Amino acid sequence: MAGHSAQLDAKTLWGGKESPFQTSYGKLMMWFFLVSDALTFTGLLIAYGFTRHDSQDAWPIGEETFNSMPFLGHGYPLLYVALMTFILIVSSVTMVLAVEAGHRMDRKGVTKWMIATVIGGFFFLGSQAWEWSHFIHGSEFGKIELNDGSVAIVKGHFGEINSFTVIEAGKKHKAGAVLKEDLMHQFQHAAEAGHLEAGKIHLADGSVAKINKAADHEMKLIIKKDGKLHKVGGKEIKGKQAEKLYYEALYSGDKHRVIYGANMKQNEYGPQQYAQFFFFITGFHGFHVFSGVMINILILLGVLSGTYHKRGHYEMVEKTGLYWHFVDLVWVFVFTFFYLL
Amino acid sequence: MERDDLIEYSLHAHHDDAKGKQIRSKIYKVTLLLTIVTIIEVFIGATIKQSSDWWSAVKITFILLTLLKAGYIVMVFMHLGDERPYLRNIILIPYFIFVAYLIFIALVEGTAVGSVWKTMWQ
Numbered sequence: 001m002a003g004h005s006a007q008l009d010a011k012t013l014w015g016g017k018e019s020p021f022q023t024s025y026g027k028l029m030m031w032f033f034l035v036s037d038a039l040t041f042t043g044l045l046i047a048y049g050f051t052r053h054d055s056q057d058a059w060p061i062g063e064e065t066f067n068s069m070p071f072l073g074h075g076y077p078l079l080y081v082a083l084m085t086f087i088l089i090v091s092s093v094t095m096v097l098a099v100e101a102g103h104r105m106d107r108k109g110v111t112k113w114m115i116a117t118v119i120g121g122f123f124f125l126g127s128q129a130w131e132w133s134h135f136i137h138g139s140e141f142g143k144i145e146l147n148d149g150s151v152a153i154v155k156g157h158f159g160e161i162n163s164f165t166v167i168e169a170g171k172k173h174k175a176g177a178v179l180k181e182d183l184m185h186q187f188q189h190a191a192e193a194g195h196l197e198a199g200k201i202h203l204a205d206g207s208v209a210k211i212n213k214a215a216d217h218e219m220k221l222i223i224k225k226d227g228k229l230h231k232v233g234g235k236e237i238k239g240k241q242a243e244k245l246y247y248e249a250l251y252s253g254d255k256h257r258v259i260y261g262a263n264m265k266q267n268e269y270g271p272q273q274y275a276q277f278f279f280f281i282t283g284f285h286g287f288h289v290f291s292g293v294m295i296n297i298l299i300l301l302g303v304l305s306g307t308y309h310k311r312g313h314y315e316m317v318e319k320t321g322l323y324w325h326f327v328d329l330v331w332v333f334v335f336t337f338f339y340l341l
Numbered sequence: 342m343e344r345d346d347l348i349e350y351s352l353h354a355h356h357d358d359a360k361g362k363q364i365r366s367k368i369y370k371v372t373l374l375l376t377i378v379t380i381i382e383v384f385i386g387a388t389i390k391q392s393s394d395w396w397s398a399v400k401i402t403f404i405l406l407t408l409l410k411a412g413y414i415v416m417v418f419m420h421l422g423d424e425r426p427y428l429r430n431i432i433l434i435p436y437f438i439f440v441a442y443l444i445f446i447a448l449v450e451g452t453a454v455g456s457v458w459k460t461m462w463q
Contacts, residue, residue, distance in 0.1 A: 013427075017346070017348075018348065019348070019350060020425075020427055021425055022350055022353065022425055022428075023350055023424065023428060024350045024351055027350075027351075028428075031432055035432055035435065035436050039439055039440075042439075042440050043443065046443050046444060046447050047447075050451050053451050053455070054451070054454065054455065054458065061391050062386070063386060063387060077386070077387045078383050078386050078387055079383065082379060082380070082383040085379050086376065086379060089372070089375050089376065090372075092414065092418055093368060093372045093418075096368055096417075096418045097365065097368060099420075100361055100364050100365060100368070101361075103354050103355050103356050103361070104355070104357070104358065105355070312349075312352070313349070313351040313352055313354075313355070315351035315354075318351070318354070318420075321419075322419055325414055325415075325418045325419045326419070328414060328418075329411055329414045329415065329419075332407055332410050332411055332414065333407060333411070335407075336403050336406075336407040339386075340382060340386045340403050341403060
């Protein structure tokens with residue numbers, strides 16, 4: 001918004017005294033910082049693309065990994081991320097409205113829209129925390145190494161585990177006892193350690209129990225690593241055949257056949273780098289959002305105490321606004337390259 | 342001592358109520374556009390599978406839509422479109438030179454690394 005200075009000719013602009021950009025020092029430096037920060041994110045996303053290109057079909061697709069909604073469960077591909085994108089866009093809009101109000105010296109307007117922006121920022125951070133927790137925690141099926149050596153991720157609805165019936169007594173549980181607590185956790189732990197065999201679970205106290213589990217629905221295996229029989233990008237394995245292959249492997253009694261969730265060493269979604277890029281890119285962006293919210297709060301305090309009003313202009317709001325829009329801008333790219341493609 | 346050689350450029354951005362109304366209506370229009378583009382992207386992403394023949398076209402569509410969104414955010418929300426052309430160029434041109442180079446080098450190196458890996462596994 002160059003305003004009335006638009007008429008200045010090049011000679012005046014570049015002749016000294018005037019800023020050739022007709023901008024204050026602070027705003028110019030904010031722009032330079034944003035350019036360098038944009039280059040950092042560009043580097044990260046290009047590194048992501050490079051690594052993904054190496055792994056080809058083994059790389060997970062966004063809608064395979066991110067298809068859950070809070071309170072609603074599975075089967076909503078990309079909806080949650082779209083919601084997060086929308087939240088961030090809306091908070092960017094409230095920010096630009098705060099800047100506009102500032103240009104009219106409307107202190108009430110600036111306060112109102114800054115509060116809305118801070119709330120939007122917290123909403124986004126909360127969403128990201130939920131998504132991280134969901135990503136780390138993983139699905140109920142996990143990723144499994146099938147008997148032919150191929151590795152598959154599993155989609156579908158996991159039949160609930162109703163109880164364990166103890167058939168061989170251990171130190172703690174007597175034969176015939178029916179266990180009803182902490183079932184899923186024990187089940188997954190046993191699966192990772194190779195303590196599941198033919199529908200039976202070896203519990204930590206040495207007892208053996210029968211697993212009473214409801215049937216799974218619409219199970220589907222997606223191969224992520226070639227084995228002797230099943231290849232990446234081959235025919236989809238569905239239904240009864242998928243269940244047979246999955247449980248053969250799960251109840252094989254071998255260690256490390258199944259992986260649940262994600263950490264820095266392994267993850268159930270695809271190649272190891274996938275989770276590392278997820279943590280780093282969304283984490284780095286999330287940290288930007290977090291610092292953005294903190295800066296917005298500081299600026300809001302400045303607005304409330306009337307510091308900027310006394311100064312005669314709300315340029316501080318505009319400068320933080322630039323940073324906040326930048327965070328939104330980065331998310332637009334992360335959304336496309338990480339989730340959509 | 343009060344300095345009289347400093348120019349307060351931030352005052353240039355001030356405007357009256359009528360101009361404000363105009364700017365706000367532009368902001369709402371851009372918001373609507375960004376929302377619609379996001380909905381279209383999610384719709385395409387959820388309906389067309391990566392194994393589909395259309396996927397390469399979908400990929401290009403996604404990238405173009407993203408650049409469209411980014412353009413509106415930078416030009417309207419960040420007011421870069423309203424700044425002086427000097428400022429706009431000094432921000433955009435160096436950035437695009439670096440990014441073009443980075444993409445170029447990533448593609449060249451990626452192809453080289455890919456071919457080495459292929460011969461390694463054979």
